[in-house]
Amino acid sequence: MNVTAHIQPVDKEKGRRARAYIDTLTKPQGSLGRLEELAVQLAEITGEDFPLVTPPGVIIFAADHGVVKEGVSAFPQEVTAQMVMNFVNGGAAINVFSRQIGAMLEVVDVGVAADIAADGIVHKKVRYGTGNFCEIDAMAREEAKQALHIGYERGEAMIHRGAKCLILGEMGIGNTTASSAIVAVLSGKDVADLVGRGTGIGQETIVHKQKVIQRAIEARKPDKNDPIDILAKLGGLEIAAITGAILAAATHRVPILIDGFICTTAALLAKEMCPDAVDYMVIGHRSAEIGHEAAVHLLGKKPILDLGFRLGEASGAAVAFPILQSAALMLKEMATFDSAGVSNRK
Ligand SMILES: O=C(O)c1ccc[n+]([C@@H]2O[C@H](COP(=O)([O-])O)[C@@H](O)[C@H]2O)c1
Numbered sequence: 336m337n338v339t340a341h342i343q344p345v346d347k348e349k350g351r352r353a354r355a356y357i358d359t360l361t362k363p364q365g366s367l368g369r370l371e372e373l374a375v376q377l378a379e380i381t382g383e384d385f386p387l388v389t390p391p392g393v394i395i396f397a398a399d400h401g402v403v404k405e406g407v408s409a410f411p412q413e414v415t416a417q418m419v420m421n422f423v424n425g426g427a428a429i430n431v432f433s434r435q436i437g438a439m440l441e442v443v444d445v446g447v448a449a450d451i452a453a454d455g456i457v458h459k460k461v462r463y464g465t466g467n468f469c470e471i472d473a474m475a476r477e478e479a480k481q482a483l484h485i486g487y488e489r490g491e492a493m494i495h496r497g498a499k500c501l502i503l504g505e506m507g508i509g510n511t512t513a514s515s516a517i518v519a520v521l522s523g524k525d526v527a528d529l530v531g532r533g534t535g536i537g538q539e540t541i542v543h544k545q546k547v548i549q550r551a552i553e554a555r556k557p558d559k560n561d562p563i564d565i566l567a568k569l570g571g572l573e574i575a576a577i578t579g580a581i582l583a584a585a586t587h588r589v590p591i592l593i594d595g596f597i598c599t600t601a602a603l604l605a606k607e608m609c610p611d612a613v614d615y616m617v618i619g620h621r622s623a624e625i626g627h628e629a630a631v632h633l634l635g636k637k638p639i640l641d642l643g644f645r646l647g648e649a650s651g652a653a654v655a656f657p658i659l660q661s662a663a664l665m666l667k668e669m670a671t672f673d674s675a676g677v678s679n680r681k
């Protein structure tokens with residue numbers, strides 16, 4: 336399956352028409368600021384005059400990371416599987432926010448390092464966590480492709496269930512290390528500017544994490560121009576799956592709400608595979624994780640919210656969703672100057 340073959344550029348003409356229509360609505364021109372830009376983007380993405388974003392569909396991809404053996408996270412590896420159970424039982428932040436916004440929610444085990452005996456998850460384990468990329472490639476090239484395809488299929492399945500907006504997130508202890516390494520390769524920036532606290536490590540461990548990443552990049556020598564090579568050598572299975580889900584949403588002209596640092600890293604890989612996919616993305620929030628800034632910049636986007644989140648699991652994207660919904664409803668439901676009999680400016 337070619338996951339980028341059917342991605343079309345967004346419909347810029349539809350966007351121009353939406354822009355002109357928004358200027359006839361009962362408000363001074365431009366007075367709904369960013370909401371107007373989002374409404375135009377939704378029209379471009381969907382090709383519809385009055386795009387809908389409800390119901391949204393949330394997919395959380397979970398996987399583990401061999402690099403945790405280097406002591407780069409504040410939490411132990413078991414937390415990935417334990418949080419998957421928390422998702423299944425409805426107690427995590429993303430469960431709360433998914434209920435709040437009326438989202439369908441799916442949790443996919445694409446590479447957790449333990450067997451999870453639960454019915455409420457989609458079992459698509461490619462392997463029991465990645466290898467420690469300081470020592471060996473994180474995964475085989477075929478495994479990276481497999482995870483990418485799983486993500487694509489889950490994205491497509493959620494769209495077939497009726498999702499009008501795909502909200503993507505992840506769970507994986509150690510995945511800020513993998514993400515920082517990937518963003519370092521893609522941006523060419525100094526790792527010192529891209530490595531942050533993750534789940535809450537202190538300054539000394541941050542310096543250690545920087546060295547681990549530097550060492551891994553030197554040992555693995557990923558090809559900057561080959562996103563599958565980057566994923567195989569430094570990636571995470573959940574990062575590959577999110578990349579695939581993004582490409583599925585772009586294929587089906589469904590808006591994609593990107594969460595924090597890890598998701599934005601996956602979005603950068605999707606951009607490498609298909610630059611047109613970027614126009615289908617909206618970044619939900621600015622993560623407090625230091626490397627997010629560089630990733631967001633590379634994507635050429637501006638996050639909707641800035642609430643100091645650094646949780647992951649799609650929390651920031653889900654909290655940003657009502658704003659995207661406001662943009663869609665503004666376009667659909669506001670009266671025009673003509674229809675409401677309101678005098679336009681002199
Ligand atoms: O999305 C973010 O911006 C974000 C920033 C920091 C941490 N996280 C979450 O924390 C976990 C990774 O942190 P760490 O320290 O184990 O690399 C993983 O489960 C992510 O969902 C997520």
Ligand SMILES: Cc1cc2nc[nH]c2cc1C
Pocket residue numbers: 410414418505506507534646647648
């Ligand atoms: C408790 C916990 C919850 C999370 N959710 C996403 N990443 C996480 C990391 C931890 C440690």
